[in-house]
Amino acid sequence: MAVTDQSDAIIVKPPSFVKRIGLDRAWIVIFAGVYLGLVVLVALFAPLLQPYDHAAQDLFEIRNPPVFMGGDWNYILGSDDLGRDVLSRVIYGTKISVVIALVGTGIGAVLGSFLGIVAAHFKGWVDDVIMMFVDAQSSLPFLIFALAVLAFFSGSFIVLVIVVGIDGWERYARLSRGMTLAGSSNTYIEAVKALGVPTWKVYARHLLPNILPALMIQFTINLPGTILLETSLSFLGLGVQPPMTSLGQMLGYGRDYLLQAPWIAVVPGLTIFFITLSISILGDWLRDHLDPSLR
Amino acid sequence: MLGFISLKLLRAIATLWIVVTFVFIILRASGDPTYVLLPDDTPQYIIDIYRERWGIDRPIWQQYFTYMGSLLQGDFGVSFFDFRPALDLVMERVPKTLQLGLVAYAGGAVIGITLGVIAALNRNTLIDRLTMAVAVFGYSMPNFFFGLLLIIIFSLQLRWLPPSGSDTWQHMVMPAVTLGLAAASQIARFTRSSVLEVLRQSYMRTARAKGASWPRRIRWHALPNAAIPTVTVLGFQFGLMIAGTVVIETVFAWPGMGRLFYQAVNARDYAVVQTIILLIAVSIILINLMVDLLYAVLDPRVRLTGSN
Numbered sequence: 001m002a003v004t005d006q007s008d009a010i011i012v013k014p015p016s017f018v019k020r021i022g023l024d025r026a027w028i029v030i031f032a033g034v035y036l037g038l039v040v041l042v043a044l045f046a047p048l049l050q051p052y053d054h055a056a057q058d059l060f061e062i063r064n065p066p067v068f069m070g071g072d073w074n075y076i077l078g079s080d081d082l083g084r085d086v087l088s089r090v091i092y093g094t095k096i097s098v099v100i101a102l103v104g105t106g107i108g109a110v111l112g113s114f115l116g117i118v119a120a121h122f123k124g125w126v127d128d129v130i131m132m133f134v135d136a137q138s139s140l141p142f143l144i145f146a147l148a149v150l151a152f153f154s155g156s157f158i159v160l161v162i163v164v165g166i167d168g169w170e171r172y173a174r175l176s177r178g179m180t181l182a183g184s185s186n187t188y189i190e191a192v193k194a195l196g197v198p199t200w201k202v203y204a205r206h207l208l209p210n211i212l213p214a215l216m217i218q219f220t221i222n223l224p225g226t227i228l229l230e231t232s233l234s235f236l237g238l239g240v241q242p243p244m245t246s247l248g249q250m251l252g253y254g255r256d257y258l259l260q261a262p263w264i265a266v267v268p269g270l271t272i273f274f275i276t277l278s279i280s281i282l283g284d285w286l287r288d289h290l291d292p293s294l295r
Numbered sequence: 296m297l298g299f300i301s302l303k304l305l306r307a308i309a310t311l312w313i314v315v316t317f318v319f320i321i322l323r324a325s326g327d328p329t330y331v332l333l334p335d336d337t338p339q340y341i342i343d344i345y346r347e348r349w350g351i352d353r354p355i356w357q358q359y360f361t362y363m364g365s366l367l368q369g370d371f372g373v374s375f376f377d378f379r380p381a382l383d384l385v386m387e388r389v390p391k392t393l394q395l396g397l398v399a400y401a402g403g404a405v406i407g408i409t410l411g412v413i414a415a416l417n418r419n420t421l422i423d424r425l426t427m428a429v430a431v432f433g434y435s436m437p438n439f440f441f442g443l444l445l446i447i448i449f450s451l452q453l454r455w456l457p458p459s460g461s462d463t464w465q466h467m468v469m470p471a472v473t474l475g476l477a478a479a480s481q482i483a484r485f486t487r488s489s490v491l492e493v494l495r496q497s498y499m500r501t502a503r504a505k506g507a508s509w510p511r512r513i514r515w516h517a518l519p520n521a522a523i524p525t526v527t528v529l530g531f532q533f534g535l536m537i538a539g540t541v542v543i544e545t546v547f548a549w550p551g552m553g554r555l556f557y558q559a560v561n562a563r564d565y566a567v568v569q570t571i572i573l574l575i576a577v578s579i580i581l582i583n584l585m586v587d588l589l590y591a592v593l594d595p596r597v598r599l600t601g602s603n
Contacts, residue, residue, distance in 0.1 A: 135306065136313040139579045140572065141538030144556070148318065148568055151560040152325035228437055232542055235439045236557065251440060255546075258443060259451050266447070269440035277435035284431070 029285045032278035039094060039275055046095035051076075051085060054092035055243045058083035063261040078263045080253070086267050089245055093268060096246040097234075097275075100164055101227045107165025108226075109219055112172025113211075117203060119173065120180035130173065137170040143232060150238040160239055164230050168222045175218055179211040220283035224276040231272050247272045303587055307580045314576045315569075319362060322565055323355055349375070371573070372566030374559075381566035385552060385574060391461060392540055392551030399471045400536055403478030404529060410479070411486025411525075416513070418491065426483060433480025438539055442473045442546040459548035470547040474539050478532045482525070489524040493517045523593050530586035534579050 042049060059082070065071035066078035066086070077086040119130040146163045153159045183189060184207070192202055231248030233239035235255075240246040247268040254265025329337075329345050346352040350361065365372070371382040414426040449469060450458035460466050493499065494517060502516045540553035548554070552571060559567035 132306075132309060132313060135310045136317065138534075139310050139576050139583070140314055141534045141575065141579075143538035143541060144572060144575060145318075147541065147557070147560050148572065149321055149325075152322055152563060224435060231437055232439060235437075236542065236545060238560075248437075248439075251443070255443060258447050262447050262451075265440075265443055269437065269443065272437050273435060273440060276437070277431065280431055280435050 028281055032281040035274055035278045036282065039098060039278075042091055043095040043098040046091050050088040050091050052088045054084065054089045054245060056084060056088075063257070063264075065261075066263050066267070069263065077267050078261065080264045081257055081261065086250075086264060089250055090247070090268055090271055093245045093247040093250050094271060094275075096240055096244060097227060097230055097248065097272070100161055100230045100240075100246070101223060103161055104164030104167065104230065105219060105223050105226045107162070108168040108222065109172050109215060111165070112169035113176040113215055115169070116173040116176030116178075117180050117207075120177045120184070121199075121203075127177075131177075134170040134173050142167045143229060146229065146233060147236065147238055150233060157240070157244070160230075160233070164226060164233075167226060167229055171222065172215060172218060175214060176211055179214060180207060183207050183210055217283070217287060220279060220286060223283075224279045227272065227276055227279075299591065300588070303584055307584060310580060311573075311576055315363070315366070315573060316359075318569060318572050319359060320355075322568065323358065366573075371570040374567050375564045376562060381564075381570040384567055385555065385570050388550065388552040388555045389574075391549065392544070392553060395461075395467060395470055395474065395544070395549060395551060396536055396540055398467065399474035400478060400533065402471065403475035403532070403536075404482055406475070407479040407482025408486050408525065411483040412490055412518070412521075414483065415487040415490035415494070423487075427487070430480040430483045433476045434484070436476065438473055438477055439542050439546055441476060442469065442543060445469045445473060446546075461549050461551075466547075466549075470543050470549050473546075474536065474543050477539065478536060481532060481535075482528055485528040486521065486525050489521040490517060492524075493520045496520070519593070523590065526586055526589050526593065530582050533582045537575055537579070 058079070061075065061079050061083040062081055064075045064079040064083075067073060067076050069078070071078055075085055075087070077090065079085055080089070115130050119127040146167070149163055150160060189202065189206060192206055197205075230239055230246065231251070234246045234248030235252040237249075237252055240249050242249070250268040251265050251272070254261070254263075254268070257264050329342050329351065333342060333345065343352070350358060353361075362372070369382075371380065371385075373379065374381050374384055377384060410426050410430070414423045417423050445456075446458045446469065449456045456468055457463075457466050458469075499512065499516055502512045507516070537553075540551060541556055542553070543549065544551045544553035545557050552574075555567065556571045558564075559571065
């Protein structure tokens with residue numbers, strides 16, 4: 001592969017100026033990693049970190065501004081219209097959003113990859129049927145479908161997790177189907193088959209390890225989308241239901257107080273934004289390092 | 296070519312049928328709508344009348360065939376609330392959504408492609424980095440949060456733009472920018488990487504070797520080849536855009552189809568929900584068909600062998 005000669009049509013300037021003003025990648029990637037680590041810690045230890053209960057109301061302390069807007073240290077990130085501590089709610093909401101996103105993406109990944117391998121293994125009509133569903137899934141924006149299902153099954157948490165999980169299955173299915181088809185024609189797979197290894201073992205021990213890295217990358221590509229799906233649904237009032245809360249739901253609630261108390265919406269909004277931003281940055285970095293041809 | 300199109304059409308119809316059937320099953324499986332529509336203390340005989348009136352008392356397969364039959368005759372059912380044909384209700388809202396969607400989509404596509412090409416041609420320079428930084432920002436930003444930020448800054452603080460409604464062009468600025476941002480970012484990233492991919496190809500070196508000038512190489516060798524993957528992402532963005540209108544129209548109280556969908560879903564208005572979903576699926580399938588045809592136009596290999 002002639003990847004070395006990229007300069008035939010363009011002049012590549014050395015990125016010294018870029019580096020000087022600090023737009024270089026490295027520290028951004030580190031920052032993203034640290035932020036995500038923090039989010040995971042918060043999600044794991046949420047109950048220990050919350051200064052107050054996320055649902056505890058104090059009607060004498062409503063709409064206290066956060067510290068950086070002149071508030072006091074009792075409510076570092078302010079309090080909302082019912083006197084609930086915004087920091088405690090963000091911590092709890094982060095936990096719920098992260099759990100839904102991880103479990104959801106996991107369901108989609110396992111289901112999709114499985115169906116993709118099944119389609120590639122059986123070929124014929126099984127393949128046709130699965131691919132027809134893949135087509136159908138891609139012809140309807142998932143948010144539309146999710147809104148309809150959640151509204152009609154009013155507010156069940158389990159249904160929410162399942163719906164979020166279904167999102168993106170078709171991408172895993174396409175990917176694993178393609179890779180399984182390509183992988184099966186490899187000589188080492190044929191060799192293992194010829195040795196009489198049972199089919200499930202061929203898939204589990206020889207094929208899956210080969211397609212796993214690609215599926216992992218797909219996982220990081222899907223994750224921000226999954227978080228945005230849950231937060232959008234909760235923002236619209238059809239996702240996580242009170243007294244439980246998520247970042248999106250807080251934002252939806254804060255929408256009514258944009259003038260008097262903008263921090264109720266802005267704090268969870270920024271939290272979501274930095275999560276999706278960090279995952280995208282890390283995902284990009286990961287892809288660049290796993291695919292040397294892009295360097 | 297004709298066989299290619301008819302095969303795609305057949306698949307499209309099958310896909311549509313799956314979507315309609317699936318949505319029908321999901322909506323009906325969620326339980327009896329009369330419990331939501333009528334107050335708790337409604338006498339049983341009124342519930343019965345209601346159920347008979349709307350045909351919900353019959354077995355689900357019978358409802359399905361009735362529904363499919365009337366769909367084929369162009370009857371999309373009647374709204375539970377207005378008692379008006381669902382299709383009329385939806386069609387009234389479509390122009391507003393098209394107005395917003397087209398501005399955002401066209402703007403997003405033009406800005407995205409331009410920035411993507413510029414970034415790729417200036418690879419690793421400050422322009423490239425800045426463009427990509429903005430693009431990463433754009434597609435990581437939740438659209439509903441971006442919308443609220445715009446409202447806080449431009450409506451509540453600066454008082455430049457109205458936060459809701461659709462009467463003047465000023466009303467359109469914030470929803471269109473919010474909707475277009477994500478599309479532009481994705482398109483810019485994708486265009487950049489496909490242009491870079493093309494620049495690496497050996498035919499680019501051949502073109503240079505035979506003495507073609509830089510503008511000529513870019514205009515006639517690089518861009519047409521980079522257009523093929525870009526068309527894919529344009530088609531893909533269309534679906535995301537429609538999903539976006541539901542959120543954005545709700546945030547900015549824009550009286551379009553997306554907001555109607557949100558209201559209908561919350562009110563469990565079967566006919567309206569199904570009609571909108573059907574309409575969206577049809578338009579996305581049509582867009583995908585057009586993308587396939589565009590492939591055939593752009594790529595002679597597809598045109599000649601009939602597959603991609």
